[in-house]
Amino acid sequence: MQTVPLRPVPGPRGLPWLGNLPAFGKDPLVFMARLRDEYGDAVTWSLGPRRSLFLSHPQHIAEFLASREHAYDLLDVGWAFQQITGESVIRSTGADWRRKRGLVQPAVRPRQVRRYARTMVGSALATADRWREGEQVDVRREMTLLTQCVVLRTLFGNDLGDRAQALGEAMAVAEHVVGAELRGIGLFLPGWVRTPSRRRLLDAVATIDAEVHRLIGARRDGAGAEGADGRRWTEGRTEGRIEPRTDGAGEDGEGGRDDDLLTRLLEAADEEQRPLSAKEVRDEAVTLWAAGHETTSTALTWIWCLLSRSPEVRARLDDELDRVLGGRPPTVDDHEQLHWTRQIVKEALRIYPPAWVIAAVAREGAVLGGTVVPAGTAVWCSQWTAHRDPRWFPDPTAFRPERWDADAPDAIPDHAWFPFGGGSRACIGARFAQVEAVLLLATLAQRFHLEVTPEEAPHQIGILIQPAVPLVGTVRVRPRS
Ligand code: HEM
CATH class of the missing domain: 1.10.630.10 (Cytochrome P450)
Structure with a gap:
């Protein structure tokens, strides 16, 4: 060329x-x-x-x-x-970045993403079971709750229990403050300046850190040999490291600790067999969480908005879902067959790239x-x-x-x-995000149409490009063909 x-x-x-x-x-x-x-x-x-x-x-x-x-x-x-x-992978350079990227990448490689796929579909089915004909939902909020649920379950299995909501709220506060600082004078203020919003940020991060360190500590100490799902998970431990199970338990990716991202990060070791320290595991886990949920929920929010005003695109989507899935929930193997669904995601990421x-x-x-x-x-x-x-x-x-x-x-x-950048620093979660967006969309669109208002939503910029106004979606149950 x-x-x-x-x-x-x-x-x-x-x-x-x-x-x-x-x-x-x-x-x-x-x-x-x-x-x-x-x-x-x-x-x-x-x-x-x-x-x-x-x-x-x-x-x-x-x-x-x-x-x-x-x-x-x-x-x-x-x-x-x-x-x-x-100091996670997203803020590192040189040899430090190469080491961290090498340690984190395996946790989100395609084979792992296959396992997380059932968590994705399971979470979308739970949302679908809540929606009712004629109900009005806040589209962005629904998509944020959904991707938050996916990311927290893929990161921490079922360990968070009812603390997930408080954590999600803390992350929302933190992301809001960061978005505001990135656009304004806050970008140039030194760290010792404590504005009220910075204090809110520090409080939110303290809530997140306390919980993530508790989870890391519990796993490293082997506390609670039985997960919330009742599965044993410490049997394969040697010298403080968690060994992968060989009996196939947790292969379904349904919240078992054996296969969640936190376990992958705790198991990871570089060429010199150095694992990540607790602080490094915290940084990578929280970065994957922050980088991995609002990006995808924003993409899905725009997708519902675009689909609602494009009846022909939507009709082709319905045809494809009926033809490929025939009424059953999607699996990761359907991802490749859902050509039109994937093209919808790709085109929405073009018009409204979250990053x-x-x-x-x-x-x-x-x-x-x-x-x-x-x-x-x-x-x-x-x-x-x-x-x-x-x-x-x-x-x-x-x-x-x-x-x-x-x-x-x-x-x-x-x-x-x-939309996912490029070169060796391209988004580590690109495959995760694309499989997730297709599976969540397919699961929900198979059962519902969302009539979204306003049809043409203005956008606003924070860390991501978001709709500037609430998008109200009226739920319409789709007759099954
Ligand atoms: C639609 C969803 C997503 C979009 C649009 C997106 C976009 C991006 C972009 C533009 C970058 C910077 C790439 C570059 O500098 O070339 C990035 C980096 C990153 N993303 Fe994503 N992302 C998404 C989902 C995810 C998910 C699901 C995860 C984790 C599970 C994730 C984790 C990361 C990480 C850790 C980095 C830093 C990589 C590095 O610096 O080496 N992202 N993402």
């Missing part, structure tokens, strides 16, 4: 000291779309004193994402974010499109802008899952669609 040369042009003039920060802070999506539409594929601008470069061409985006491991540092995203993630930006700071020697990027430059690319680029997605705001037909005439270039 021919290299597209990188020819950066200056973007809009900024203010002294602040640069383009006010315009970016007011609405980053509008600001970044303007950079592409008015200036081109590679635009220089400044965020406060930081020299920045915004990329819009898929080839430059691919090259940037692929070279981050060696040629870029993480952009500082402030004190608040780190209170949730600690909207990736940025990193160039080190000495960073090169893009044959041009040296000066060290210290923050390089940015945005899923929102790229996914709505009319060069690759004609009529970009139209919801058309058929764009992703295997024989579609329009060739979509690599990295024109990258």
Whole structure:
């Protein structure tokens, strides 16, 4: 493939000291779309004193994402974010990142995801059993509760019991404060400044930490040899490590401790047989939880909204669910057969990518499109802008899952669609999230339609792109064919 040369042009003039920060802070999506539409594929601008470069061409985006491991540092995203993630894989670089990624990745590899699939469908069936004809539900809240249930059960098995709700609420508070800080002056405030919202964040994180450390301690000490599900789980222990069971117990992924993510993290050891410390297990578990539930629930919320106003897409979905599932709940093996369902998820992730930006700071020697990027430059690319680029997605705001037909005439270039990022730092949970979104959607859509109002919801930006208003879904039971 021919290299597209990188020819950066200056973007809009900024203010002294602040640069383009006010315009970016007011609405980053509008600001970044303007950079592409008015200036081109590679635009220089400044965020406060930081020299920045915004990329819009898929080839430059691919090259940037692929070279981050060696040629870029993480952009500082402030004190608040780190209170949730600690020093986990998402905030590490270099050898430390490679070690942690190597330890966490096996916990979410496809074979494991197969096991979590039954928890996913089981959780969706419990939601379906609650919904009643004509009932009005808050779509975002329902999807958040559902993905929270999936992530907590896949992380901790059934051990949380009735503490799950308090923990979910603590995480919601923490995420809210972090979202607000990422958009405002909080990004630049040092950690010792304690605003009221920062105190709320610290309280919420303390609640989460106490519970997660309790669970880690209980597993390491072998306390409570019987899980809440009554299964024994310590039989295979040697020298304080939990050994995988060989008798097949827990294979169903239905909340058994043997196969939950926490067990996987406690079992993990690097090449020198060093396990993760308790603090490292906490950081990875809480990061998987935070990174893994609201992203997927946001995607599902937008999917219901898009489906509600697209009767033809919805009718094809009904046909597929009836044909492939014939009235039974889906299993992980159906995932590959549910082509249209997968295309719906893919197209929704295009129009409303939950994560909207990736940025990193160039080190000495960073090169893009044959041009040296000066060290210290923050390089940015945005899923929102790229996914709505009319060069690759004609009529970009139209919801058309058929764009992703295997024989579609329009060739979509690599990295024109990258909701999960790319390169070696791409989302560790991409497979988990895609299987989860398809199985939750298939389970619920098989039994219900949701008539969502308002039909056209405005969006707002925090950590993720969310609907700015509550979406009310009127439940309609689908007659079984
Ligand atoms: C629709 C759902 C999801 C979306 C849109 C999403 C998106 C992303 C994006 C854009 C990144 C940054 C990638 C990059 O820098 O190239 C990321 C990283 C990450 N995601 Fe996800 N994610 C989702 C679900 C999940 C799930 C379910 C999990 C865990 C089970 C997860 C765990 C992580 C972790 C740990 C990282 C950091 C990886 C690293 O830095 O090495 N995500 N995700």
